[in-house]
Amino acid sequence: MLPRIETIRAQLRPSERKLADFVLAAPREVLDLSMTELAARAGASQPTIARFCQALGCSGFREFKIRLAQSVAPGVASVYRDVEPDERAPGIIGKVFDRTIGALIEVRNSLSATSVAEAIELLTRASRIEFYGAGGSGIAAQDIQHKFFRLGVPSVAYSDPHTFSMSAALLGANDVVVAISNTGRTRDIVDAARAALACGAKVISITHSHSPLAQLSTVSLASNVAEETDVFSPMTSRMSHLAIGDILAVGVALRRGPELVDRLGRAKEAITRRRIGTDAKAQKETGKDATKVAASGVAGDAAESAQQAARAQAPQVGEKTRIARDIEDVKD
Known part of the structure; x- marks a missing residue:
């Protein structure tokens, strides 16, 4: 709610703008006031x-207060203060974190569960997934695609307008485009989404709910983060895009279920082998007393057998939780 007020503030009448400033300055106080008192x-x-x-x-007014209460979460600064040119480290830390956390809470509260479920269904059935984004949204597209390629579905991320414009024209009915744009008004992204739809592909957008991109999308996931105009402000829109991408990746993984377990396990093992210190630890282990090594091996086998038995008896919910956790574990 607070970022939304900031977004529309310049469009309000002077009297409404004065009211907006009061709400932004003291949102918790507003929650305790009646309309007459406010x-x-x-x-x-x-x-x-x-x-x-x-x-x-x-x-x-009642719905306004409910949404304002949801926006003002405990522990998060309610006033979105700009970072000043002479800001010191403690202030920078607090303001950047507060603004980012506040934006994520706002997106969480406004995100439609129905739309998320529809997007997950489209992605689960897709033959190919392409992620489009320009500028900072292109970085988000690459990050989200990095999660999806491990799920066994052919996927690519494009941030060059010429490339994703050509690729969109070659898609088919079983393909899905995930178009990412903070404003939803970037011409190249909107045109590429329109071209993909013309080819029969589906388009999922992560963008502002009242934008041209959202209106033409098959499914739109709202990320109504106020566009930052202050040069010292953090880029909160990127964080909300990444969070929505995580939601989609986990949702698709849960839908695909046990078939992903072995795949994610092999991916995690490949990453682990490339971490510094892993080989050294193994060499140190082989240099131990042979008896201790043998004993530890037996103990390890027994522990592994016990873990396998426990996993076999675990409910399906536990298996799904493990899949979601494995997705997060496979990192650089």
């Missing part, structure tokens, strides 16, 4: 408050 404290009329709530997409 009007008196903010120097605004009740009709102004009603128009302000409607501008935020709320049916009335």
Whole structure:
């Protein structure tokens, strides 16, 4: 809610803008006020408050307070203060984290579970998945694709407009495009999404809900993060895109179930072998007393057998939890 107020602030009437500033400065105080009390404290009329709530997409003052309460989470700074040019390290740390956490909470509260389920279904049945993004969104596209290629579905990420424009024109009915854009108004991304749809492919967008890209998408996942205008502000939109990408990757992995266990295990093993210190630890182990090595080997076999037995008896929910955890474990 707070990032949303910041986004529309410049579009409001002067009286509504004054009210917006009061809410941004003291959101927790607003939660304890009636409409009459808020009007008196903010120097605004009740009709102004009603128009302000409607501008935020709320049916009335009651819904506004509910959504504001969801936005103001315990432990997260409620005032979105800009980083100053002379800001010292403690202030930079606090403001960057507070703004990022606040944006993620706002996206979590506004994300439609129905839309997420539809997107997961499309991705699970896809023959090929292509991720498109330009600029900073291109980095997010590459990160999300890095998670998906381990799931056994052919996938690529393109950030060059010429490349994803050509690729979109070659897609088929069983293919899915995940188009990422903070504003949803980047012409190259919108045109590529439109070209993919013309070929029969499905388009999932991670973007602002009231944008051209969202309107033409098969499924749109709302990431309504205020566009940063201050040069010192953190790029919170990228973090929300990555979080939504994680949600989709985990959802697809859970849908595919046990068939992914061996694949993720081999991927994790390949990464582990490339970590510094792994070989040294193995060499140190081989240099131990032979008796101790043998004993540890027997113990290890017994432990492994016990673990296998436990896994065999574990409920399906436990298996799904392990799959989701393995996805996060396979990192550089």
